[in-house]
Amino acid sequence: MGExxxxxxxxxxxxxxxxxxxxxxxxxxxxxxxxxxxxDESQALEQLGTPEAIAAAWNTRCARRRTQQRxxxxxxxxxxxxxxxxxxxxxxxxxxxxKAPPPVTTTPHPHPHDR
Amino acid sequence: MxxxxxxxxxxxxxxxxxxxxxxxxxxxxxHMRERSGGHLDYAEGTIYPALRRLEDxxxxxxxxxxxxxxxxxxxxxxxxxxxxxxRHRSDWDTYVGSVQAILHG
Numbered sequence: 001m002g003e004x005x006x007x008x009x010x011x012x013x014x015x016x017x018x019x020x021x022x023x024x025x026x027x028x029x030x031x032x033x034x035x036x037x038x039x040d041e042s043q044a045l046e047q048l049g050t051p052e053a054i055a056a057a058w059n060t061r062c063a064r065r066r067t068q069q070r071x072x073x074x075x076x077x078x079x080x081x082x083x084x085x086x087x088x089x090x091x092x093x094x095x096x097x098x099k100a101p102p103p104v105t106t107t108p109h110p111h112p113h114d115r
Numbered sequence: 116m117x118x119x120x121x122x123x124x125x126x127x128x129x130x131x132x133x134x135x136x137x138x139x140x141x142x143x144x145x146h147m148r149e150r151s152g153g154h155l156d157y158a159e160g161t162i163y164p165a166l167r168r169l170e171d172x173x174x175x176x177x178x179x180x181x182x183x184x185x186x187x188x189x190x191x192x193x194x195x196x197x198x199x200x201x202r203h204r205s206d207w208d209t210y211v212g213s214v215q216a217i218l219h220g
Contacts, residue, residue, distance in 0.1 A: 009160070019167075023163055025186070026188050027160055029139070029141075029185060030141050030163075033141035033142075037145075047158075047159050048160040049158025049159060049160045049161055050158070053158050053160070053161060054160035054163070057164035057165065058164040061165075061167055061168045061171070064168065065171050
């Protein structure tokens with residue numbers, strides 16, 4: 001019964017496989033602890049709540065996490081874009097006006113045969 | 116108290132239940148039930164998504180622990196979680212005081 005319950009919860013979960021596996025392992029451990037405290041399996045499952053309620057809470061958490069990750073990524077992209085724009089503006093302001101190249105002077109080198 | 120009556124304060128209750136020692140999920144449920152005299156009666160499975168949400172926010176941390184031949188995820192409060200608990204406690208005291216003043220004023 002317990003395994004079937006956890007499998008039903010798992011089928012309703014979103015998120016990464018690793019995250020889902022961790023939740024399922026915690027639920028299974030929770031049921032074991034309840035049984036160790038003297039509850040029979042049906043009592044333990046009743047106190048755990050319905051698979052739908054657990055999955056709904058989990059999926060809300062996943063959705064919130066995805067939104068926060070997207071906001072962070074957008075924030076980083078925005079900062080990078082602003083930094084690039086600032087660099088371009090600074091370069092444009094600080095670039096020197098066109099100057100004539102300095103005159104080329106050459107110092108005659110003694111020819112090896114001119115000694 | 117109805118099972119849904121306190122779901123909005125679950126985060127506060129979880130943080131407070133981790134204030135003095137790390138606990139795994141079942142121990143948290145037992146602690147909350149005992150301290151509330153049985154009045155806080157959450158659907159036990161829903162505390163795990165709540166704990167993960169608190170972990171996402173950096174307010175708790177967790178690790179696997181093996182004891183009694185069983186593997187459990189043990190949660191503990193972070194320093195940031197301790198500060199958040201202090202703020203939530205203060206907000207709660209203000210809220211309760213305000214409602215009490217209206218109800219019994």
